Amino acid sequence: MSHTAVKVSPPAASGLSAQERAIIDVFIAAEKPTVTVADVIAVRPVTRPHAAQILVRLSRKGWLVRVARGAYSVVRLGLPGANPSADAWALAMALFAPCYVSGWTAAEHWDLTEQIFNTTSVVTSRPQRHRDRIVAGNRFVFRVADKNTFFGITSVWNGSQRVDLADPHRLVIDVLAAPDFGGGARHTLDIVRNYFRSKHADPEKLIVYAQRFGRGVVFKRLGFCAETFAAPSAEWVQRCKAGMSQGISQLDPNGAKRGRVVSRWRLRINTPVDET
Numbered sequence: 001m002s003h004t005a006v007k008v009s010p011p012a013a014s015g016l017s018a019q020e021r022a023i024i025d026v027f028i029a030a031e032k033p034t035v036t037v038a039d040v041i042a043v044r045p046v047t048r049p050h051a052a053q054i055l056v057r058l059s060r061k062g063w064l065v066r067v068a069r070g071a072y073s074v075v076r077l078g079l080p081g082a083n084p085s086a087d088a089w090a091l092a093m094a095l096f097a098p099c100y101v102s103g104w105t106a107a108e109h110w111d112l113t114e115q116i117f118n119t120t121s122v123v124t125s126r127p128q129r130h131r132d133r134i135v136a137g138n139r140f141v142f143r144v145a146d147k148n149t150f151f152g153i154t155s156v157w158n159g160s161q162r163v164d165l166a167d168p169h170r171l172v173i174d175v176l177a178a179p180d181f182g183g184g185a186r187h188t189l190d191i192v193r194n195y196f197r198s199k200h201a202d203p204e205k206l207i208v209y210a211q212r213f214g215r216g217v218v219f220k221r222l223g224f225c226a227e228t229f230a231a232p233s234a235e236w237v238q239r240c241k242a243g244m245s246q247g248i249s250q251l252d253p254n255g256a257k258r259g260r261v262v263s264r265w266r267l268r269i270n271t272p273v274d275e276t
Helices: 018-030 037-043 047-059 087-095 103-109 167-177 185-196 205-213 215-227 236-244
Strands: 064-068 073-074 100-103 119-124 133-134 138-144 155-160 161-166 258-263 266-269
Touching: 018 037, 018 047, 018 073, 018 103, 037 047, 047 064, 047 073, 064 087, 073 087, 087 138, 087 161, 100 103, 103 119, 103 161, 103 167, 103 185, 133 167, 161 167, 167 185, 167 205, 167 215, 185 215, 205 215, 205 236, 215 236, 215 266
Parallel strands: 100 161, 119 138
Antiparallel strands: 064 073, 100 119, 133 138, 155 161, 258 266
């Protein structure tokens, strides 16, 4: 998986008691992205207040980093000054579930972009107060969606942690629905072009996913991209056109409202399109 965490500096670490060392060793061996009071109690049967005190004490000593209310991440390999051990993807699963990784981050995983982003893009059904957030040095960007729209998701393993990830076809639908989630309209076009020219390309599955997703603008952008970057069949084109909404939409929803209109797809081309 390719993603980059921003370096953080936990407080200066100090020595551990034998009990604290035993707890930290269990956490490291388990490779858990986050630990809580319940995890402490599972290792050492104590009261919840006592377990909470242990977490706070380990954090003050620099062996844990607080990532959310009541949740901590073990410093990588228990070494002072290192980044948190929780990989950004696994951390997302622990903190923002139900969720899955998509957008430009999934594009990196499926080799549909050569760009490297320092932010992990996540679709979650959990309400978020802000569109982006930094947790334990890892930057996340969110799209909030109804859990009923979660499909086309596969599981991959990151060490011992299972991570839910948009498959290549769902990734394309997600970035066509919200091009900024693909790193902006121009980068989204690069992702879609690379998809159509990759081993992942499956026009039939794209149509099925678009129909299930149920947004007319996705059909417009999908049909335009398919004819620009590939050679879809006439039957496929008709099925795609049948899903379009009325009116003229913009290829780049955040771009200027000017540019040529492709009436065939009811789409204004308001961003440069590299067909090569």
